[in-house]
């Protein structure tokens with residue numbers, strides 16, 4: 001049951017829902033031309049990105065620290081330095097994630113607070129000035 005102490009992971013519905021969210025996020029990224037600007041930064045095969053985002057989000061949302069157990073500290077900003085990420089790419093990532101959260105039927109209040117948290121993390125990954133920031 002949701003309580004003031006519940007983590008986002010618990011409010012979301014745990015492991016199965018994190019998997020569903022990540023599946024939907026990358027399915028959308030693969031299918032929708034609107035997200036081509038970030039799809040092209042990824043490997044042709046998205047299976048590793050799918051697995052790693054799922055492992056990472058589990059811990060990031062307050063659940064089991066699956067990513068850290070396997071790979072140690074994520075060093076997320078450093079890992080993203082290999083990709084040119086400006087405001088445009090950040091906003092595409094967030095738009096794709098917002099749609100994935102809606103499609104996964106996540107409660108609106110939770111969606112709003114996760115969107116703010118994703119924005120902060122996404123904005124921190126920005127390593128290019130390409131306007132609109």
Ligand code: HEM
Nearest residue numbers: 038041042043049052053056083085089090093121122125
């Ligand atoms: C701001 C826009 C973002 C862009 C354009 C972006 C792009 C990418 C790309 C291209 C990869 C490599 C995937 C591959 O090898 O095919 C990646 C990996 C990853 N991204 Fe992002 N990302 C963004 C934001 C985020 C955010 C907000 C999170 C977490 C909340 C995140 C979590 C991850 C993780 C966990 C990985 C795997 C890292 C590893 O290799 O261990 N990314 N991202």
